[in-house]
Every structure is written in C-alpha cells, then in structure tokens.
Amino acid sequence: MKNIELLSKICSVAGAPGHEKKIRDFIIGEIKKEGLGYTLDNLGNLIVKIKGKKEKSIMVAAHMDEIxxxxxxxxxxxxxxxxxxxxxxxxxxxxxxxxxxxxxxxxxxxxxxxxxxxxxxxxxxxxxxxxxxxxxxxxxxxxxxxxxxxxxxxxYSELIELGQNINGKSLDNRASVYVLLQLLKKIKQPPYDIYGVFTVQEEVGLRGASAASLLINPDFGFGLDTTIAFDTPGSAKKDQVSQLGNGPCIKIMDSQTICDYRMVNYMKEISKVKKIKTQLEILPAGATDTSPLQRMNSGGSIAGAISIPTRHIHQTIEMVNKSDLSNTILFLYECLMEIDTYDWSH
Ligand SMILES: [Zn+2]
The missing domain is CATH 2.40.30.40 (Peptidase M42, domain 2)
Known part of the structure; x- marks a missing residue:
C-alpha cells in the first residue's frame, strides 16, 4: 500500500456526525489537487461527479463521519x-x-x-x-x-502499522474515504456517470446518504463501508462475518438491505474474471448507506456494497489489512468500468 500517510491524515481529522466540516474540507483539498470539481448539498454531503460515456448514473457512497x-x-x-x-x-x-x-x-x-x-x-x-x-x-x-x-x-489515537495491518481510530469509515478518493483519482471515462459521495451522519442513522440519493436518483448504487472481521480468538467460523486479509467483501445483506441479486451476481462475476479475491458478507446487525442508496430515490436503484473487513470495529483500535484496502480500490474500479457489459434484465 503506497499511501499510509494520506490514510493516517484522513483518520486523524475530526468529523463527529453533524460536525463533518473539518474532514470535508480536508477531502475537498485532496479533490482540488486532482483538478476535480465538486458540489455540496444543504446537509453537507460532498459530491464529486465524473462524467460517463452514456446516460446512466451510479452513486458510490462512503460516509465521512465517525462515531x-x-x-x-x-x-x-x-x-x-x-x-x-x-x-x-x-x-x-x-x-x-x-x-x-x-x-x-x-x-x-x-x-x-x-x-x-x-x-x-x-x-x-x-x-x-x-x-x-x-x-x-x-x-x-x-x-x-x-x-x-x-x-x-x-x-484520540494515532494510526500505526502492525505487520501487514493498520491500526487506529476511525478506520470505520475513513478506510472507505481513502478508497473512494483513490478511485476518483484513478477512474477516467467510465461507461456511466459516477457520483462519488462522501456522506454525513451515517453513524446516527444513514441520514446524509438519504438526502444525497434523493438528489442524485441513481440507477446503480455502491455502498462503501467497513464490516466486522471477528476472526479472533474465541470466535466460531460461522460468526466471523469476514476475515482480515482475505479480500474485500461482496455484501449479500445487512440489517436494512438485501442487496440486489443481480448486483451480487455481477460482483461475483467481476471477482472471478478479474481474479480479485473476495469474501461474501452477511451482517446480522448494523446497516450502511447501501440502504438509502437502494430505496431512498424514485423507483429505487440496483444496489450492492463492498465492505472492508475490520477487526475491533467501533473501538479506538480498529484494524484493517493493507492488501484488503488496495484490492478494494481495484475491485470497485473494475465493478464501475464493466457495468455496461452486464445483462441487468434478469
Ligand atoms: Zn461505517
């Protein structure tokens, strides 16, 4: 992983729900460096649009608030x-x-x-x-x-490296903020318009993504968030949700979303064809921006989510794996670039 310093900075900037100004300004600084445009909505969501070749829209949401x-x-x-x-x-x-x-x-x-x-x-x-x-x-x-x-x-906690892992506060969901930023820097001429949205107030009930989804009314939606990796002593395999270092997760469901079966199948296909190792995620409790992405817009969207395995989640010492992070960027990139090649009619 190239950019530990950037991730460390992203994690260190404050952004409690409803008070995201500092982290938003930091992300805006990074976006400006790339020469990308952006808009803000009234709730404070930061929206970066990358023009696509055809008339459909994809919303990719990563919440920038932290507990x-x-x-x-x-x-x-x-x-x-x-x-x-x-x-x-x-x-x-x-x-x-x-x-x-x-x-x-x-x-x-x-x-x-x-x-x-x-x-x-x-x-x-x-x-x-x-x-x-x-x-x-x-x-x-x-x-x-x-x-x-x-x-x-x-x-208050500093980001440190522990072997191939990274440890510190707010990796939920700044790991995804990092992923979305890297994606926006990398992607050029996607098939459909991409709206990369850094959302507010996710941790208090998916509030920012609701407003942004109503505004954008996307055809497709990708949630980007962390998920539980309970692959630690005392856990039974069936309760682990995901394992650190085994690749990004294709979300199947969480407590508020059943991901679109077409999206799940599409992601599995991409994982296979592009040879990117992924895991399947069923999260029994907890929700993400995927829910408003899917339902909080006229007619709904074909939505799914990519989740980053995270140990010790919602503690001051959250932990993610470096290769999981780089593979999440790669996997998301491929999912966005190939989306017009898939038959979504069945
Ligand atoms: Zn989160």
Missing part, C-alpha cells in the same frame, strides 16, 4: 458529561483519551469509578455510557472559555 460524542453538561468542578453520537460499546471507553472540539481543541480522558472502590455487585455489571465523564484537568471557568454544550468530541 463521537457531544458535550451535554459541564459540572461545577469542570467535569464534562456527554451524549453519544453513534453506537459506542461502553466498555471500550475506559481510560480512553478524547478531544473536545470547541473554540480550541481540548484534550481529556474518560474517567470512571476506580476498581478499588467498586462493590462486588458493581464489578459484575457491564459499564454504561452514563458511568463515564471526561476529565480535562481544567477548572470550569477555564474550560468554559474554550468549550460549551453542543461541542463535538472525538476519539
């Missing part, structure tokens, strides 16, 4: 209470560092009750989001000069 929090209350001692933006597993918050994005960025740590003073009863319970608070080390008066209720909060 985060929002400041709810600052108490008299300066401790910060918060509300989650997206599906956090509370146990993963213990002793994590976070950044509160106010007029200044303020670093803080997630505090909770020390084990020494927990009752036997307490120790048996799984923690709840409400058990945590953020300690910034600052007094209320000092803190309120920098942050206030409603400011977004994101996780």
């Amino acid at each position: 985060g929090f929002i400041v709810k209350h600052i108490d008299e001692k300066g401790f910060v209470f918060f509300h989650p933006l997206g599906g956090f597993d509370p146990k993963t918050l213990t002793s994590q560092r976070v950044v509160i994005h106010g007029t200044h960025d303020v670093l803080g740590v997630m505090g909770s009750k020390p084990i020494h003073i927990m009752s036997a009863e307490d120790r048996k319970k799984t923690p709840k989001i409400e058990d945590y608070f953020i300690d910034t080390g600052l007094k209320k008066e000092e803190l309120e000069k920098k942050i206030s209720v409603g400011d977004p909060i994101t996780r």
